[in-house]
Amino acid sequence: MTEPILDIRGISKSFGALRASNNINIDLRAGEIHALIGPNGAGKSTLIKQIAGGLRPDTGSVHFDGQDITALSTAARARLGMGRTFQISSLAMEYTVLQNAVLGALGHRGDVFRFFRPVMKDAGLLATARASLEQVGLEEFHDARVSELSHGQRRQLEVAVALTLSPKVFLMDEPMAGLGAEGSHRLMGFLDQLRHKAPILLVEHDMDAVFTLADRISVLVYGGIIATGPVEDIRGNPIVQSAYLGEETAA
Amino acid sequence: EGVKVGMITTLSGGGAGLGVDVRDGFMLAVAQSGRDDIEVVIEDDQRKPDVAVQLADKMIQSEKVDVLTGIIWSNLAMAVVPGAVAQGVFYLSPNAGPSPLAGAGCHENYFNVAWQNDNLHEAAGAYANTAGYSNIFILAPNYPAGTDALNGFKRMYEGELSGETYTKLGQTDYAAEIAQIRASGADSVFFFLPGGMGISFLKQYADSGVDLPIIGPAFSFDQGILQAVGAAALGVKNTSQWSKDLDNEANVAFVESFQAEYGRLPSLYASQGFDTANLMISAVEAADVNDKDAFRAALEAADFASTRGDFAFSTNHHPVQDYYVREVIQEGDVFTNKIVGTALTDHADAYVSECAM
Amino acid sequence: MSLILFIEQALNGLQYGVMLFLMAAGLTLVFGVMGLINLAHGSLYMIGAFAAAAVAGATGSFLLALVASLVCAAFAGVLVEFFVIRRLYDRDHLDQVLATFALILIFSEGTRWIFGSFPLFLDKPDWLSGTVMLPFGIEYSLYRLWIILVGLLVAAGLFWMIGRTRIGIRIRAGENDREMIAALGVNISLLYTFVFALGAALAGLAGALIGAIQSVQVGMGEPVLILAFVVIVIGGIGSIKGALVGAILVGLTDTLGRSFLPSFFGLFLEPSSAMSIGASLSSMSIYLLMIGVLLFRPKGLFGGI
Amino acid sequence: MRKEFFLNAALLGVLLAFPLWAWSVDEPYLITLATRAIVFAIAGIGLNFALGFGGLVSLGHAAFFGLGGYVMGVLAFHAQTYTPVMGWPLVINGTKSMPTIWLIAIALSALLAVGIGALSLRTSGVYFIMITLAFAQMLYYFTISWPTYGGEDGLSIYVRNGFPGLNTMDPIQFFAICYAILLIVLAFVFAASRSPFGLALGASRQNEERIQAVGQVPFRLYLTAFAISGAITGLAGALFADLNRFISPTMFSWQTSGEIMIFVILGGVGRVFGPVAGAVLFILLEHTLGGLSEFWHIYLGAILLGVVLFARGGLYGMVAGREVAHD
Amino acid sequence: MSLLKLSNISAFYGASQALFDVHLSLEDGQVLAMMGRNGMGKSTTIKVICRLLKHRGGTTMFGGRDIKRLPAHKVARLGIGLVPEGRRCFTNLTVHENLIVAAQPGEWDFSAIATLFPRLEERKDQLSHSLSGGEQQMLAIGRALMTNPRLLILDEATEGLAPVVRNEIWDAIARLKTQTGMAILVIDKSIKELARVADTAVILEKGRSVWHGAFTELTPDITDRYLGV
Numbered sequence A: 001m002t003e004p005i006l007d008i009r010g011i012s013k014s015f016g017a018l019r020a021s022n023n024i025n026i027d028l029r030a031g032e033i034h035a036l037i038g039p040n041g042a043g044k045s046t047l048i049k050q051i052a053g054g055l056r057p058d059t060g061s062v063h064f065d066g067q068d069i070t071a072l073s074t075a076a077r078a079r080l081g082m083g084r085t086f087q088i089s090s091l092a093m094e095y096t097v098l099q100n101a102v103l104g105a106l107g108h109r110g111d112v113f114r115f116f117r118p119v120m121k122d123a124g125l126l127a128t129a130r131a132s133l134e135q136v137g138l139e140e141f142h143d144a145r146v147s148e149l150s151h152g153q154r155r156q157l158e159v160a161v162a163l164t165l166s167p168k169v170f171l172m173d174e175p176m177a178g179l180g181a182e183g184s185h186r187l188m189g190f191l192d193q194l195r196h197k198a199p200i201l202l203v204e205h206d207m208d209a210v211f212t213l214a215d216r217i218s219v220l221v222y223g224g225i226i227a228t229g230p231v232e233d234i235r236g237n238p239i240v241q242s243a244y245l246g247e248e249t250a251a
Numbered sequence B: 001e002g003v004k005v006g007m008i009t010t011l012s013g014g015g016a017g018l019g020v021d022v023r024d025g026f027m028l029a030v031a032q033s034g035r036d037d038i039e040v041v042i043e044d045d046q047r048k049p050d051v052a053v054q055l056a057d058k059m060i061q062s063e064k065v066d067v068l069t070g071i072i073w074s075n076l077a078m079a080v081v082p083g084a085v086a087q088g089v090f091y092l093s094p095n096a097g098p099s100p101l102a103g104a105g106c107h108e109n110y111f112n113v114a115w116q117n118d119n120l121h122e123a124a125g126a127y128a129n130t131a132g133y134s135n136i137f138i139l140a141p142n143y144p145a146g147t148d149a150l151n152g153f154k155r156m157y158e159g160e161l162s163g164e165t166y167t168k169l170g171q172t173d174y175a176a177e178i179a180q181i182r183a184s185g186a187d188s189v190f191f192f193l194p195g196g197m198g199i200s201f202l203k204q205y206a207d208s209g210v211d212l213p214i215i216g217p218a219f220s221f222d223q224g225i226l227q228a229v230g231a232a233a234l235g236v237k238n239t240s241q242w243s244k245d246l247d248n249e250a251n252v253a254f255v256e257s258f259q260a261e262y263g264r265l266p267s268l269y270a271s272q273g274f275d276t277a278n279l280m281i282s283a284v285e286a287a288d289v290n291d292k293d294a295f296r297a298a299l300e301a302a303d304f305a306s307t308r309g310d311f312a313f314s315t316n317h318h319p320v321q322d323y324y325v326r327e328v329i330q331e332g333d334v335f336t337n338k339i340v341g342t343a344l345t346d347h348a349d350a351y352v353s354e355c356a357m
Numbered sequence C: 001m002s003l004i005l006f007i008e009q010a011l012n013g014l015q016y017g018v019m020l021f022l023m024a025a026g027l028t029l030v031f032g033v034m035g036l037i038n039l040a041h042g043s044l045y046m047i048g049a050f051a052a053a054a055v056a057g058a059t060g061s062f063l064l065a066l067v068a069s070l071v072c073a074a075f076a077g078v079l080v081e082f083f084v085i086r087r088l089y090d091r092d093h094l095d096q097v098l099a100t101f102a103l104i105l106i107f108s109e110g111t112r113w114i115f116g117s118f119p120l121f122l123d124k125p126d127w128l129s130g131t132v133m134l135p136f137g138i139e140y141s142l143y144r145l146w147i148i149l150v151g152l153l154v155a156a157g158l159f160w161m162i163g164r165t166r167i168g169i170r171i172r173a174g175e176n177d178r179e180m181i182a183a184l185g186v187n188i189s190l191l192y193t194f195v196f197a198l199g200a201a202l203a204g205l206a207g208a209l210i211g212a213i214q215s216v217q218v219g220m221g222e223p224v225l226i227l228a229f230v231v232i233v234i235g236g237i238g239s240i241k242g243a244l245v246g247a248i249l250v251g252l253t254d255t256l257g258r259s260f261l262p263s264f265f266g267l268f269l270e271p272s273s274a275m276s277i278g279a280s281l282s283s284m285s286i287y288l289l290m291i292g293v294l295l296f297r298p299k300g301l302f303g304g305i
Numbered sequence D: 001m002r003k004e005f006f007l008n009a010a011l012l013g014v015l016l017a018f019p020l021w022a023w024s025v026d027e028p029y030l031i032t033l034a035t036r037a038i039v040f041a042i043a044g045i046g047l048n049f050a051l052g053f054g055g056l057v058s059l060g061h062a063a064f065f066g067l068g069g070y071v072m073g074v075l076a077f078h079a080q081t082y083t084p085v086m087g088w089p090l091v092i093n094g095t096k097s098m099p100t101i102w103l104i105a106i107a108l109s110a111l112l113a114v115g116i117g118a119l120s121l122r123t124s125g126v127y128f129i130m131i132t133l134a135f136a137q138m139l140y141y142f143t144i145s146w147p148t149y150g151g152e153d154g155l156s157i158y159v160r161n162g163f164p165g166l167n168t169m170d171p172i173q174f175f176a177i178c179y180a181i182l183l184i185v186l187a188f189v190f191a192a193s194r195s196p197f198g199l200a201l202g203a204s205r206q207n208e209e210r211i212q213a214v215g216q217v218p219f220r221l222y223l224t225a226f227a228i229s230g231a232i233t234g235l236a237g238a239l240f241a242d243l244n245r246f247i248s249p250t251m252f253s254w255q256t257s258g259e260i261m262i263f264v265i266l267g268g269v270g271r272v273f274g275p276v277a278g279a280v281l282f283i284l285l286e287h288t289l290g291g292l293s294e295f296w297h298i299y300l301g302a303i304l305l306g307v308v309l310f311a312r313g314g315l316y317g318m319v320a321g322r323e324v325a326h327d
Numbered sequence E: 001m002s003l004l005k006l007s008n009i010s011a012f013y014g015a016s017q018a019l020f021d022v023h024l025s026l027e028d029g030q031v032l033a034m035m036g037r038n039g040m041g042k043s044t045t046i047k048v049i050c051r052l053l054k055h056r057g058g059t060t061m062f063g064g065r066d067i068k069r070l071p072a073h074k075v076a077r078l079g080i081g082l083v084p085e086g087r088r089c090f091t092n093l094t095v096h097e098n099l100i101v102a103a104q105p106g107e108w109d110f111s112a113i114a115t116l117f118p119r120l121e122e123r124k125d126q127l128s129h130s131l132s133g134g135e136q137q138m139l140a141i142g143r144a145l146m147t148n149p150r151l152l153i154l155d156e157a158t159e160g161l162a163p164v165v166r167n168e169i170w171d172a173i174a175r176l177k178t179q180t181g182m183a184i185l186v187i188d189k190s191i192k193e194l195a196r197v198a199d200t201a202v203i204l205e206k207g208r209s210v211w212h213g214a215f216t217e218l219t220p221d222i223t224d225r226y227l228g229v
């Protein structure tokens, strides 16, 4: 097996008495979708935040591409190639769809401190932006303002912006949430392809998606990982069934 | 023939009372002169130096006035006067008298019809000596006029200082200063706190249980402000070049006609506005304003009936006049001042020698 | 410097702090809780003082004057809320800045138009005049003690209302998401009119109480406004406790700075420059305090999220 | 977009035509008035750069305006009195050359903005408003009680500083200088608003989390914007001082900060030309209403109120439509 | 007579029209499923019902009253409890405060909510902005129930919930329907789960209600055409 691209070693984080992450070890390897599931409030988003840099772990370290990045800022991690989508859409609401995508491309290229060239006429950036909008199916909405998009469309844009960063890994916090059945399908097909470009750490409550897409699944309960393994193992795990899936879905 | 006057004064916002009084006094004199060849253009400077400068430009360049007047505040005068007189117009100051304009920065076209800024404080210092105070506590706001005030006071005062304090400009609470006064073992207090600051200080002082005698310049005891201070000011001695009860013909007529015209007692500022206008009218009568030298000479002669009695200009075009000590008294419902003595006679100012004119 | 003087100055600082709290209380309410930048708060303070002065002048009763200050300021508050503020809740803070700045102009000049350009007379009543003897032989103004009492009562009342009552919860919810609280069946418009009127009434009361020992004049509100903002920012916006603590900190810093900085500099500078350096530093002291607090606690001492 | 373009052109046209007309009928004061509007507009453009584009609501821009003014005042004062500004560690002499003064004003204001910004940007929202105000207030109190340059009385510089080849005392020539600077500043801000920096700054204002997720640091964007903003406002301060040939601590007062902010809001926050429209309207109102009555502030207040209530997004919002055009 | 009846609704965001011709009706004690792809106008319709968006044409009747002229809070007090898209908890309030902020007396009180979502009781005094996504969702549902409405509107209320919890919510909806006779309007993407509770369905397509009828009549043909599944 190849070296993991992303390697989380022994991360712990407490909020007061609450232990939101408890000695978590998890890794992500090239070409895979690693799903992270667990009950609400288990600490999934908290973990993603610590990987992406919004939150500093109390102990433990994050290794990315062979480098210890625990001390780096969010922005620095993004520049190294961490693409991220948020659980609650986080976009520049006054900008158009295209502007948001161009922003991603620009952030990736890194030369933001330029004051004279019109950015929306930059062919390179536009090409990247258009391509990623097309991939998520927002090509008809270039000029729509984000504040006018429906909830689901925003989720799509969120993914598109992450794409413009041509990241080495994706951290996705519930990308399916809010998408309709059709949208979910489409996104699933898309993620399926995407994993070959960059592996994905996927937090998702949509079990259809998780079971279809995931190569491996980790289960997080009360801040600790109770099981990691291929889909079949997890689906059959009795603790997972009772604590998370509930009888019906497990059947 | 005729003269065009530009009046730039403060007519809006907090300090408007002073500007209104200067204007009313000035316009009363113009009306009483019966001349219809005096045109007065009045503008509001909002107490902002840059606005005052802009208005001065307007008056000089567009309105083509011959004479400018009206500014209340020293900082505005400093902004306007040098530029204005350099452009050849006359400036007659009805209120502010900053020291640079009396000394090295004096100008042949600049006339101060009120006082040099230090004068009333000097008078207070002189009075403190005669009253026998020997250990006085002095305070003023921390800005040039405040420094000038304390320096002016000290110039004449011969006793000891039990303390000296600068307060914040615009300060409204004086508990800390009053506690210091109480602790300092002073035998009296001199303060210069113009406008609302003085009202606050006096009210709080009266409420503090400290009952040392106070002296101050007339600004904090003027007609416009006294009613707001109320009984807290009763008995306080203050120094002024004018008082409502000054017994001379011009003043009696002025007080009476001002009250008749505006329905209130005239203030110090009103008297200064009135005198300024009368000085100008006397010059208009004696000379043509277009003949600058003749007009200037007529102004220098100061041949008008001042409400303060004797009035003359010294070489730096600042007044030589008497300074009185007044006491705050109550007449019926109204608080007002009564002259109780003279602090300085035929007094000029400390900067005459620096003026090259 | 004697210990007694120090204690007395500390007491003065405390008292000044409580006075600042009175001015700031209405502002915290409107600003912290409703999220509205109301520059016209100072004008409402002025209205309270003028109403009190007018009524005291006409009736001679200080209590009636206080009532008048509450009523007039609250009424002005209702008018302002109904005709102006109401249209600005869902706007940018900056629109609120411009609108309330316009209100300052209107109120200030309107007041001058009605009452003239000269300061008005308002004095404390006889039964609150004079001084009392405190321990250590400190002679202290009765009225100032009384202001401390009123200020603390107001603080307690507000604290209880915002933190413990359902009205308080609703107000805070409305600040977070007006549309949502309305969708849950709460008449947020009415509630906000009420809060604004309450904030205005508190401003008016402060104007009357403080006007009695300061000068009642046009423009008295603006310096207060800045101070009040400083106070609530130090304390943390939206926190009544923060406003009280912030006010007392500001009061102490200002008073102690004024009284002791000059003599402190006098230890190693010649008197006149010590005097003026000390005085300039003390006029900056509260801003230094604010900067210091914000550098370490960017959301104020008790600022929440 | 077209409408906005038309409006911009009209504004610049009127701003040029009016003084030329005043010149032809020999009303120098009106030229001065237009110059004043332009200088305020430049100050407003400076603030708008931080406030409109970066969402940094600074109530302390008087600090930069005043600093620019004092740079002019101090340098000219020393040139007038033939004394060095500083004798140690290196000798700095005064100057009466406008371009030199501008450059120094820009540099020092930018430096001050970096200093204030670095500290203030730890906070946000209303805390930012107040902390910037605090810095300006400290400078205000400092200059009031600092006797060297006149304290509260300020300092008069009797003769306007010089510009090679022009007679700056001639109102129309000084106007031309200011107008040219306005055009340059507008061009810069216009370009910057469409530049990569503008896009990133705007995104940062709307959502900091977003800009971090694409690999950029909001703090650096903000600080750069604040420095540029301070520099422009500082330049305006230097021009303002030259216009009045006078400086005073009022330039540092919170009312000045407030007024600059009013220009921006009145014209339209985040519009390149907004502050120009705002300053012109404000000066116009001040000029025309001032004569109406002693209580003219009431009218002014009522008009401003009307603009906020009925014109969303200021004058530009009213005329050119609500949405800010970003491309 | 229907509890809720919309006919012929058109609505705009500024100048752009979001709803063209929406019809729907809902009886007491029934569950109506509103379906459609992303951006078709489902949430907009909800906003119209709750008077958060003023519609231009058509009529909105609730409990026999025309609610067109009522402000949002009055409509809510007539008995509509909203769980909005995206949760919209009051993030500066604690969990408990969120629940009681708009509570009306009735069967649903804090202890009833605590039984439904024990997690909320555990986090009672935590500020809601630090809750996990799913916890916030529970809170939003609890908050709406505490107003004891006649009509409960759930706009993607199960979004982001763990499967077990989601099951619980569907169970709760089923219970609500049978036990309390509360009418429910529910938007959700899972047809399978909707089928457990829904009596009728309405499908929106580009701002128009293009299909409505009994839920059982939804054929794969229809769902394929309008929902893409």
Ligand SMILES: Nc1ncnc2c1ncn2[C@@H]1O[C@H](COP(=O)(O)OP(=O)(O)OP(=O)(O)O)[C@@H](O)[C@H]1O
Residues within 6 Å of the ligand: A015, A018, A020, A038, A039, A040, A041, A042, A043, A044, A045, A046, A047, A087, E123, E130, E131, E132, E133, E134, E135, E160
């Ligand atoms: N800043 C904070 N302070 C206190 N508690 C917090 C904070 N942030 C998160 N928590 C708590 O930590 C726990 C984990 O939260 P997290 O958002 O990671 O959950 P999650 O697994 O993503 O859940 P969900 O699936 O519902 O999104 C929750 O119980 C939450 O209330």
Ligand SMILES: Nc1ncnc2c1ncn2[C@@H]1O[C@H](COP(=O)(O)OP(=O)(O)OP(=O)(O)O)[C@@H](O)[C@H]1O
Residues within 6 Å of the ligand: A147, A148, A149, A150, A151, A152, A153, A178, A180, E013, E016, E018, E036, E037, E038, E039, E040, E041, E042, E043, E044, E045, E085
């Ligand atoms: N605030 C708004 N301003 C302008 N247009 C809007 C606004 N909100 C929604 N729209 C537009 O109205 C249409 C309907 O949006 P709505 O939110 O009702 O969709 P939806 O059916 O709820 O979709 P989703 O399943 O994604 O939540 C969309 O095309 C959207 O772009």
Ligand SMILES: [Mg+2]
Residues within 6 Å of the ligand: A044, A045, A046, A087, A173, E132, E133, E134
């Ligand atoms: Mg989560």
Ligand SMILES: [Mg+2]
Residues within 6 Å of the ligand: A150, A151, E042, E043, E044, E085
């Ligand atoms: Mg929706």
